[in-house]
Amino acid sequence: MSATSVSAIGRRERKKAATRAALADAALRMFLERGYDNVTVREIADAADVSTTTLLKHFPSKEALVFDRDTELEAALVGAVTDRPAGVSVPRALRDYIARTRIDLFTTDERDEFLDLVRATPALSEYWHKMLMRHQDALARAIAAETSAPSDDPRCAALAHFALEASALAGRAADPLAAVYAAFDLLERGWGAGAGDGV
16 A cells, blocks of 8 residues: 555544544533433534534444443453453452543543433433443453453353443442442452341
């Protein structure tokens, strides 16, 4: 491939990335200002100066405009396991990652407003949960590889599932960090370690 062809591909990819960012930024701004249900896909496309068809090429659904870094999220979850420091358990590494960067990979720095929007919008809450759970198999495989377990080990699948559910739980909690720590305490220590009498 010639240098000219590589340069052209580079320009196209930059243009695509810029369009995606403009669409996601416009959508979030409008959702926060007017409410998710009061904004149409066409209005978002108009605000970013693209056609509705172009918008749908970049984002297959209205919900996807809010959560535009799905692939990066999976890579970060797997990396939390595979790149953890020596001596740190897999559950502890996942807990620390979720507690530290639970929403860092999403589209906004206005985190409180973002969380309020997701909590108040059933379609977004459901999409967020489904998005998280799509990464269960990849995370389970990484856990299995790191612990020398069979790739289909049900314990690895269970840990991946419950770790992702802990992140979803935190998104709905009044105190997200407390929810993350409580969930991983249960995963690491078991029910009896923290439960009171008769529980």
